[in-house]
Amino acid sequence: xxxxxxxxxxxxxxxxxxxxxxxxxxxxxxxxxxxxxxxxxxxxxxxxxxxxxxxxxxxxxxxxxxxxxxxxxxxxxxxxxxxxxxxxxxxxxxxxxxxxxxxxxxxxxxxxxxxxxxxxxxxxxxxxxxxxxxxxxxxxxxxxxxxxxxxxxxxxxxxxxxxxxxxxxxxxxxxxxxxxxxxxxxxxxxxxxxxxxxxxxxxxxxxxxxxxxxxxxxxxxxxxxxxxxxxxxxxxxxxxxxxxxxxxxxxxxxxxxxxx
Amino acid sequence: xxxxxxxxxxxxxxxxxxxxxxxxxxxxxxxxxxxxxxxxxxxxxxxxxxxxxxxxxxxxxxxxxxxxxxxxxxxxxxxxxxxxxxxxxxxxxxxxxxxxxxxxxxxxxxxxxxxxxxxxxxxxxxxxxxxxxxxxxxxxxxxxxxxxxxxxxxx
Numbered sequence: 001x002x003x004x005x006x007x008x009x010x011x012x013x014x015x016x017x018x019x020x021x022x023x024x025x026x027x028x029x030x031x032x033x034x035x036x037x038x039x040x041x042x043x044x045x046x047x048x049x050x051x052x053x054x055x056x057x058x059x060x061x062x063x064x065x066x067x068x069x070x071x072x073x074x075x076x077x078x079x080x081x082x083x084x085x086x087x088x089x090x091x092x093x094x095x096x097x098x099x100x101x102x103x104x105x106x107x108x109x110x111x112x113x114x115x116x117x118x119x120x121x122x123x124x125x126x127x128x129x130x131x132x133x134x135x136x137x138x139x140x141x142x143x144x145x146x147x148x149x150x151x152x153x154x155x156x157x158x159x160x161x162x163x164x165x166x167x168x169x170x171x172x173x174x175x176x177x178x179x180x181x182x183x184x185x186x187x188x189x190x191x192x193x194x195x196x197x198x199x200x201x202x203x204x205x206x207x208x209x210x211x212x213x214x215x216x217x218x219x220x221x222x223x224x225x226x227x228x229x230x231x232x233x234x235x236x237x238x239x240x241x242x243x244x245x246x247x248x249x250x251x252x253x254x255x256x257x258x259x260x
Numbered sequence: 261x262x263x264x265x266x267x268x269x270x271x272x273x274x275x276x277x278x279x280x281x282x283x284x285x286x287x288x289x290x291x292x293x294x295x296x297x298x299x300x301x302x303x304x305x306x307x308x309x310x311x312x313x314x315x316x317x318x319x320x321x322x323x324x325x326x327x328x329x330x331x332x333x334x335x336x337x338x339x340x341x342x343x344x345x346x347x348x349x350x351x352x353x354x355x356x357x358x359x360x361x362x363x364x365x366x367x368x369x370x371x372x373x374x375x376x377x378x379x380x381x382x383x384x385x386x387x388x389x390x391x392x393x394x395x396x397x398x399x400x401x402x403x404x405x406x407x408x409x410x411x412x413x414x415x
Contacts, residue, residue, distance in 0.1 A: 048271050052270045156277075160278060162289070163284045166288075185288070186291075189290060192289050
């Protein structure tokens, strides 16, 4: 019995330690001496591998989610004879929730996992240690550009996701199912508010971008430097990243609906 | 690894697409208001009851959208609602005795303001106050009156 409680306490302490270490890690990454000019090309390179390469999967998922929402929404709205509200339904659900959340999940799976694997392998092959030997700070050279690239890419990807999803719903709703185009857009525009819906969606994107890349680079940096350890770290990134996105989304939504 | 220039080009395109996406979201999806600014003038109207009227509700003349509501406040001395609205500059020939009323789109739709032009020679100016107004019809009050009448007839 006492052994059990001991184990519980040990797990709790370990958890707190992890949170503390990762928090310090993030702080040390952000609070560098700002060498923006030298950091910029590195960030651009990482935006390519984190953002541009995620573009296709994000845009495709957006397209299909928009199309399927239009199809489902049409079938339900048809019963109430209000199919012209389809644009409103799709736009609000995509901009407020589905865009940031599904974008975040995809980002964790596509970009987060590759960041962790990359940094983990660098750690395993002692590239980071040899950098330190050459007086190059790996936090500055490796971690910071990847972190900022994630923070920049995520809102951009979410904006693209939302637009493509709305376009997909337009394709299905208007071009295929025959909702009137004018009503589709005007009902959407009447109900979607720029400040409340779209800006809040993009804020969610920023927050998710920070949290996912934070988890990814932390897991990679502190991965056990073996093949199995890197594999486990990559899995942890995707699992923790997805769970944190879903949990944070609930918290952020409750703040935003509370008129914050 | 790709050529550095191509990477920079692709990243630039990516950010550009993101910015365009933001603009599409702002103007096409949310229909961000273009009324505030040079192309419009501001008037206010005083109502006894605004019902369910909201900021950004449309302002129409003869059913045609010409502007939108930009502020709703309560006057502290008269306790009436003061509704500010932007009207398209093209409609600056509105007579000064224009009246306003709050209507409902459909049976359970959203409220909007309908302006009914009067016959005065002078025009409605920037910052004018419309006093002659008709309040929103609140369904609960109507039902209340109906029940009151019906129960009165029984006696």
